[in-house]
Amino acid sequence: MKAGNIISFDGKRSGDQGVTLRSGYNGTINACRQLLVKDLPKQMDGLFERLDDVLYAQADKAGSDQNQTAYFESMRMLRLERVAIQSAYNKGILGRFDRFWTHGPGAVPQQASGASLSCDELDLVESDDLEEGLAITGMVSKGNNSFYRDLYALDQRFSYLLNGMEIGEDGNPLAPATFCTAFKQSISMLEVPLAVKLVIYKQFEKEVIAKLGPLYDQVNATLAKAGILPGIKPTMRRNSPYRSDDSSSRSSAADDRAAYVAGDNPELQAEVFATLQQLLLQRRPMPQTPPGSVQYVDSGSLLSALSVLQQQSDSAKTPAGQVLDAGAMRTVLLSMPQIGQDGSGKVAIGRSDEDTIDVISMLFEFILDDPGLSDPMRALLARLQIPMLKVAILDKSFFGRKDHPARRLLNAMAQAAIGWTEESGRSGDGLYAHIESAVSRILAKFDDDLALFDELYEQFSAFLEREQRGAHVAEERAAQVTQGKEALVEAKRHVADEIGRCLANYSSVPDVVQNLVRDGWNDVMLLIYLRKGKESEEWGEAVNLMERLVWSVMPKPSHRERQELLRSIPELLKGLRAGLSDISYNQHKMTRAFKGLQARHLACLRGGRALDEVTDTQSEGAGQSGEAAGGMEEIVLETVDAQSAPVDIEPDAFDKQAEELAVGSWLELTEEDGSVIRAKLSWRSSISGSCLFVNRKGMKVAEVSQRGLGAWLRSGKVVLLPEVDVPLMDRALNSMVVTLNQSLAKKPGGGKEK
Known part of the structure; x- marks a missing residue:
């Protein structure tokens, strides 16, 4: 309970969960609440000020008078209900914060799952509710991903105040899920079309969820100043995905992103290129030519030569997608006129650029061997070898920044391609056509402006978002039908057992x-x-x-x-x-x-x-x-x-693998006629262990028991694909470090040249 804006801590112990607050910190908790009280009006003011303009712009672009009228009517309703929405929003968040300190992390009941229904009844689930749920889930996921360091620090400090009670997933009263849930409930009174509601959610994501960083900083600072785990390292917040158009803001954002990556994994991220350089230096033979007699190629000339090669590869459009190993790449480059050999001495590529050529060549050799990609997709992505080499020479942070625009685009295309097979087709508005279009634009347009990769990433992400929205709806329906069938089978079995017991x-x-x-x-x-x-x-x-x-x-x-x-x-x-x-x-x-x-x-x-x-x-x-x-x-x-x-049969390693296969895992299934299907484990029954697999469009492709899945794995009918959540570049760089270390370990003298 609270009096005014102050939480009352009378009766600190809750009968339900046994919540006990650490003594002496009541004032600190109330100070955090005051920060929240000050921040909430700013959140809503910023949202409503921008939302009016956004809806007006949407109305201006509406394709029909009916749609335009819907947007204008929604604007009118928002103005009328603004005070009520803000009041409900503030009440929801502050109420969650207050209950956290009196009843613990589990104070807010989760939405009850629906009772088991028959197949026919499950078909009645409204797709609008599903779309709205997906929008909320997406916001929560982005917020957790953007501010996970801040939230981790808050979890630890809040847990300390609760005498070590575990916070748990979404138990933090300041987590993005709290803000999203409160907003969803506050606008539930609005009777607006789904399209308008999704626009409202998108704007809430931009104006509120993406800007929670300062609030987290202030709350963490208040707690640390009060002596609550001050030893937790200062947070380095991920930059918001909604970038400012101001160039100075972009520069600052780039610095923040680089700082974040540096704290993420020093060996394989911020210092990954230096690590690879050290390993390559130990593996490379000592030069035979005295350094004074060598003329090193400057990076500008090297980039000019690479641009010529890029144009040539674009014109040839080789379908095989072959990549040049490091030695062949150096030979080709040194033979080109752009290098400017004048006969005054031996020409060589500088060490840093040579290391870059080695690393990029190894990277694309990994891509060609990656089981997560089908052959046509490998061939398509392999054509990016020269553009990515240019990127790496222009900007060495390519290897250390997970959010580097070129690296981000390559990862996104590879991740999307994991579920694609030749049967999906290459023409039309499909995935292959979009990746091919992006690759062709890079080969034709990329010189030295990295902004092209940002533009292509935004376009590709927009395509994926549209495609995945439809896939999510189809996948949810496939899972609901399968769950309904299983619920029906379980119900029949239970009824039969009850009848048999009665008659017996x-x-x-x-x-x-x-x-x-x-x-x-x-x-x-x-x-x-x-x-x-x-x-x-x-x-x-x-x-x-x-x-x-x-x-x-x-x-x-x-x-x-x-x-x-x-x-x-x-x-x-x-x-x-x-x-x-x-x-x-x-x-x-x-x-x-x-x-x-x-x-x-x-x-x-x-x-x-x-x-x-x-x-x-x-x-x-x-x-x-x-x-x-x-x-x-x-x-x-x-x-x-x-x-x-x-x-009857003792479970073996394949049965164990089938049992532990995580939902979301992809596998490649070879049919009896030799055709290949890529499928994702979408749902697993908690009753029978039955597994539902869908394709990248969310359509059901197989349903098999857990024992059947083990038999598939045992026979080789299915092959597990790499984890989708691990980006291609991360897997490649890890693999390269391991490979180089292994090759050095086999050399005489522990890897030192003699």
């Missing part, structure tokens, strides 16, 4: 009841299980009614039992009729079943002496019961067999 309690159940339970009440229970779940009150009532039905047709020797039956029959028949009507049970079948029940009930009310007078009850009941028991036995045997089968 009696030695002989008349056929009229067996038929009614298996043919009608089975579906009633199935529908309740799917809609409400087995923990629901409705499920318990359905099971109880089935048990009372079976009990009602059993002999009643005592007067008390007959009286109890007489009292219960009206309610029993009413419940049966209501349940069967809900599933639209056949009226003729229902009438026959109720007549049969009436005869059984009359027999029971006579004390059991007239049971034999019911036509063929015993004989038919025994026969039907035996038949039904046989059917039930079949179900039980199937279930047991399915569960025990994996025990």
